Amino acid sequence: MRVHVADHPLISHKLSVLRDARTDSPTFRRLTEELVTLLAYEATREVSVETVEVTTPLTTTQGVRLTSPGPLVVPILRAGLGMLEGMQRLLPTAEVGFLGMIRNEETFVAETYAERLPDRLDGRQCYVLDPMLATGGTLAMAIDFLVERGAREITAITLLSAPEGIERLERDTAHIDAPVTLFSAGLDERLDENGYIVPGLGDAGDRLYGIVD
Numbered sequence: 001m002r003v004h005v006a007d008h009p010l011i012s013h014k015l016s017v018l019r020d021a022r023t024d025s026p027t028f029r030r031l032t033e034e035l036v037t038l039l040a041y042e043a044t045r046e047v048s049v050e051t052v053e054v055t056t057p058l059t060t061t062q063g064v065r066l067t068s069p070g071p072l073v074v075p076i077l078r079a080g081l082g083m084l085e086g087m088q089r090l091l092p093t094a095e096v097g098f099l100g101m102i103r104n105e106e107t108f109v110a111e112t113y114a115e116r117l118p119d120r121l122d123g124r125q126c127y128v129l130d131p132m133l134a135t136g137g138t139l140a141m142a143i144d145f146l147v148e149r150g151a152r153e154i155t156a157i158t159l160l161s162a163p164e165g166i167e168r169l170e171r172d173t174a175h176i177d178a179p180v181t182l183f184s185a186g187l188d189e190r191l192d193e194n195g196y197i198v199p200g201l202g203d204a205g206d207r208l209y210g211i212v213d
Ligand SMILES: O=P(O)(O)OC[C@H]1O[C@H](OP(=O)(O)OP(=O)(O)O)[C@H](O)[C@@H]1O
Pocket: 076, 077, 078, 079, 080, 101, 102, 103, 104, 108, 110, 130, 131, 132, 133, 134, 135, 136, 137, 138, 139, 165, 195, 203, 204, 205, 206
C-alpha cells in the first residue's frame, strides 16, 4: 500500500480548525469539504484518461477525457458523506456508490448496515471516502468489499490516520492484487483505550451531523 500524508500549510491550517473542539458543525462541514477538494487534487493524479480530439475556435488539437467506465466514489456513511461534495467538486461526473458502516465501540469490529454499489466493478478505479482511519477495521472491510467485486485500483482518502490503522491496512491489503493507495490530510500519534485517534478531532460523524445516541 502506498501512503501519502499531505504536507501543505493550507491543509495544516484547515485541519487545526477542524480539530478545535469549539468549531461548530456548519464550519466543520465546510472545512471538511475544502480539505477533501485539496486532497482530491493529489489523489486523482493517476485517474484514467484517454486521448480525444478537441476542436478549438482556431484548430483541432489533442486533449484528454476520463475513460469509461469512469471512477466510482464511495463515501462510507455516516462521516464519509461529509466528504462527498468536496470530491464531486473535482470529479463531477463520477458515479457514487454508498457503504453504510458502523464500528462496534466495544469490540471495534465494523458492521455493514447499508450497501448500494454496482454488482461488478471490473476495471473501475474506486475512491473510498472516510475521514477517520483509527483501528483500520472499517476501511479494511470496505476495501475487501470493492476488491471482491473486481475493483482494479483503490484509493482511500482520509482526514486523520492513526499509525495502528495504517499498519492494519498494510497487513490486510498485502495479499490484494489491486493497488491500494492512502491519502491522508494528517498522521496522528496513536489511538487511546477507546480506539479514538489522539490528538484527533473526536467523533467525526457527531461533529458533522450531531450526536444520535
Ligand atoms: O478505523 P476504525 O477503528 O474502524 O474507525 C473508523 C470509523 O469510525 C467512524 O465511524 P463510526 O463507526 O463512528 O460511524 P459514523 O460515521 O456513523 O459516526 C469513522 O467515520 C470510521 O468509519
